[in-house]
Amino acid sequence: MGFVLIFAFFIPHHPFDALGEDVTVFFDIVAVFAFILGGGNLLRMHGNHIYTRHKDRWFSAVTLAGFLLMLFAGLFKIGQEGWCGAVDQPGAWFNNIYTATFDPLQSTMYALLAFFVASASFRAFRAKNREATILLVAAFIVLLGRTPAGDYATDWLPDSLSIFKVSNLANWIMSVPNLAGQRAIVIGIALGVVSLSLRVILGVERSHLGTDKS
Amino acid sequence: MFWERLLRLDRRWIFLFVAVSVLLPLLFNLECHQVPTPIVRGIFDKLESLPPGSHVLLSFDYGPSTVPEISPMAHAVIRHCLERDLKVVFMALWATGQNLLTSTVDSVVKLEFPHKVNGTDYANFGYKAGNQGVINVIATDFYKMFTTDISGMPARTMPLMEDVENMSDMSLIISFGGGFPGIKEWVQFAGDVAHVPVAGGCTAVSAPLLYPYYPQQLIGLMGGIKGAAEYEAMLTHTYPKFDPLPKRGMLAMGPQTVAHLVIMFFIVVGNLAYFLSRSHKAKA
Numbered sequence: 001m002g003f004v005l006i007f008a009f010f011i012p013h014h015p016f017d018a019l020g021e022d023v024t025v026f027f028d029i030v031a032v033f034a035f036i037l038g039g040g041n042l043l044r045m046h047g048n049h050i051y052t053r054h055k056d057r058w059f060s061a062v063t064l065a066g067f068l069l070m071l072f073a074g075l076f077k078i079g080q081e082g083w084c085g086a087v088d089q090p091g092a093w094f095n096n097i098y099t100a101t102f103d104p105l106q107s108t109m110y111a112l113l114a115f116f117v118a119s120a121s122f123r124a125f126r127a128k129n130r131e132a133t134i135l136l137v138a139a140f141i142v143l144l145g146r147t148p149a150g151d152y153a154t155d156w157l158p159d160s161l162s163i164f165k166v167s168n169l170a171n172w173i174m175s176v177p178n179l180a181g182q183r184a185i186v187i188g189i190a191l192g193v194v195s196l197s198l199r200v201i202l203g204v205e206r207s208h209l210g211t212d213k214s
Numbered sequence: 215m216f217w218e219r220l221l222r223l224d225r226r227w228i229f230l231f232v233a234v235s236v237l238l239p240l241l242f243n244l245e246c247h248q249v250p251t252p253i254v255r256g257i258f259d260k261l262e263s264l265p266p267g268s269h270v271l272l273s274f275d276y277g278p279s280t281v282p283e284i285s286p287m288a289h290a291v292i293r294h295c296l297e298r299d300l301k302v303v304f305m306a307l308w309a310t311g312q313n314l315l316t317s318t319v320d321s322v323v324k325l326e327f328p329h330k331v332n333g334t335d336y337a338n339f340g341y342k343a344g345n346q347g348v349i350n351v352i353a354t355d356f357y358k359m360f361t362t363d364i365s366g367m368p369a370r371t372m373p374l375m376e377d378v379e380n381m382s383d384m385s386l387i388i389s390f391g392g393g394f395p396g397i398k399e400w401v402q403f404a405g406d407v408a409h410v411p412v413a414g415g416c417t418a419v420s421a422p423l424l425y426p427y428y429p430q431q432l433i434g435l436m437g438g439i440k441g442a443a444e445y446e447a448m449l450t451h452t453y454p455k456f457d458p459l460p461k462r463g464m465l466a467m468g469p470q471t472v473a474h475l476v477i478m479f480f481i482v483v484g485n486l487a488y489f490l491s492r493s494h495k496a497k498a
Binding site for chain 2: 095103110175
């Protein structure tokens with residue numbers, strides 16, 4: 001399958017294009033079954049926690065209760081007119097649980113980041129050496145440049161010095177040093193993915209099949 | 215000593231300052247003037263240049279955690295598309311995206327554009343499992359993945375889809391969400407392959423990772439609340455009829471500005487305390 005996709009990408013002509021399309025559809029069908037596998041694994045792991053009276057068994061119980069409730073509401077389309085149609089319609093239990101619990105819980109978790117980032121910045125952003133000072137100055141400029149406060153602070157600069165306006169400096173940091181670093185990371189990752197994929201396709205790497213023996 | 219005590223400041227004081235810095239601007243509706251950056255303007259200008267009737271695919275690839283950052287840009291782009299009579303195809307690569315997509319269609323499309331017809335002017339195809347595999351298939355045949363929309367209406371019978379066979383028939387793809395699968399996968403599996411312009415809207419933390427794709431593979435990128443606010447500013451400037459509508463991106467810039475200033479204040483205070491306590495120790 002891996003080879004078919006490689007050929008389909010580099011030789012987009014008959015029969016490789018059609019073969020590549022079919023293989024991708026197979027992949028999507030397999031991906032749906034991965035949900036069943038994932039659900040089964042979740043049941044097994046947390047069920048085991050409860051059975052063995054693990055110290056975190058109450059968290060496992062909440063996880064399983066939430067999982068089974070959503071599964072029940074979604075599969076049987078509870079609360080929907082005629083017990084059919086899309087599960088995200090108003091009135092559907094699935095939709096109600098999603099908007100009343102999942103939505104605010106996820107938002108709350110993410111919103112907490114603001115508090116921890118502020119606390120971590122206070123403790124960690126110290127100009128202890130040259131590298132840390134460069135990082136600190138860059139972070140300072142980007143933080144200020146991502147708000148209109150940066151524009152207000154340096155609006156008085158003449159056009160000939162506009163490069164030194166905080167928003168322009170922030171844009172420069174993002175599109176020059178950041179870009180160079182990100183490109184290096186992306187290229188490195190891509191080379192790693194190519195080499196790992198070839199190892200998997202050629203059967204050299206088999207750890208994903210449950211064994212670390214080559 | 216004062217500076218050393220400051221270095222050991224209880225983090226709950228910082229939490230309190232951050233909470234107040236977010237709450238006060240929200241309570242007083244602090245709005246900030248926005249200067250659009252070229253990376254956001256690229257998306258706006260592209261949508262402005264498309265002839266009416268062109269197809270635009272909007273993919274909701276995010277979850278509730280990033281709604282405050284991404285929803286404002288999604289709403290602004292939808293308003294822009296429908297105002298310009300573009301045909302909008304909605305879909306999601308994230309399971310959590312389907313509910314957000316449906317609620318967005320209900321709150322923006324159906325409420326603000328009641329004359330727009332489902333299946334003719336827009337269609338909601340919802341979520342499909344398979345990550346980048348879904349993109350790979352619809353790049354060559356849309357109907358292999360989406361036979362119906364979420365209400366069960368056959369895709370092939372929709373007037374909206376008359377001229378659509380695959381991704382090449384889209385004039386623009388905009389993905390909202392910077393995670394996996396998201397903007398990067400749309401660039402790799404649809405933009406580059408089907409030669410369709412791709413743009414994106416993502417959280418501020420994801421934006422730096424996507425800069426390498428701009429401007430060749432991404433025509434524009436809205437990064438975080440600032441990106442959303444810039445887009446809203448351009449939209450209301452060009453189409454004043456949207457001015458009375460809630461501009462959540464611009465409203466959120468107030469709290470973000472004050473919170474950033476508070477964080478910077480703490481960084482300065484932390485460094486001052488660090489150096490002063492160190493010099494005091496050296497003298498002692």
